[in-house]
Amino acid sequence: AIQCIDLGKTYYQGNQEIPALKGVQLNIPKGDFVCLSGPSGSGKSTLLNLISGLDQPTTGQVRIGGTRLDQLSKTQLSDLRLHRIGFVFQAYNLVPVLSARENVELIMQLQGVPAKQCRQQANSVLAEVGLEGLEQRRPADLSGGQQQRVAVARAIASKPELILADEPTANLDSQTAESLMQLLQSMNEQHGMTFLFSTHDPLVMNYSKRLIRLHDGALV
């Protein structure tokens, strides 16, 4: 479960203040399947970064499963991100020198999953997102939408309790996006994984149980 309490983020550029998020109140119960939409620059990525603990708020607090993120040590926070949260970055953030499979295995290896199981699970997830046969390719030798799906596979492979996905279908055609959303929906239904998507894609919005809108850093 995610709780955002009066959450705010201000960036600073020289002497200029940029209020990217303002007083966000949000409650996302365990097992929810939620879409966050809003214009370019409205604060979606910022909100996801704060919820994941990748960035720190200027005001307010984030709670994951009742735990306040700002009260965790650096180690406890990185532990939470490793074991309990899967993150799909808007720009994928794949490791260029690793193959698609190695990129997907990486998180499970860090979690201490045995090598054979990492490999099987990575292959299985890559097949589920339609990338069977491409496991050995490096990101530079994949299409944009294929790279995006490796990023999604990496986030879901270890079935973490919470998935934060930043525009996960931006570079996918509607058919590929549809298959992906069906996969994520079934993971939500079968494993009770909580999903929070930021998206511009009406298709993704159609799959969500609930739609949240951001405008100029505020919920509307």
Added chain:
Amino acid sequence: AIQCIDLGKTYYQGNQEIPALKGVQLNIPKGDFVCLSGPSGSGKSTLLNLISGLDQPTTGQVRIGGTRLDQLSKTQLSDLRLHRIGFVFQAYNLVPVLSARENVELIMQLQGVPAKQCRQQANSVLAEVGLEGLEQRRPADLSGGQQQRVAVARAIASKPELILADEPTANLDSQTAESLMQLLQSMNEQHGMTFLFSTHDPLVMNYSKRLIRLHDGALV
């Protein structure tokens, strides 16, 4: 005008052959406004890379304005890309250490446009894509959709005769995408610039005069 004659591209991975494009025949007259759609991995980026001369075909040829690209010297080809073609990359390819404005100015500077005119034109184009006030920001301090618009601004700033845009609205909400397409359409109408887009976005397809579909590397 663009002509693709029996254009093919095969990638090689170890001893594996990947036929990404197969015998593409294409004729795009000057001033056309064309969309290229197709599933993820169908060859859209590959085709754009071949048309721009950024990559070389395995079979067939590309002609821009009647000139065969494979008969140009390295200098003539890079000259053509600098002066006659604007390219919007699927992954933007912005220079991280330059501001948004410097990224947009870069091409005009290389073209020998006077500094004052570069600056004015860059500011004007950034305002036209809705980024007024963000000119001094570096890419890392911009949202995904804002970075995408800097990449578009950079390609159109010097009003080249041909624009190749690889999924230019992928990270934009529908309202921002709409404004962008209206801008590009007006440049097509007022300046006779030729546009070839690769896209998954129905909104972009609605603006195009003509729709081309790729499937598994072949036109359908």
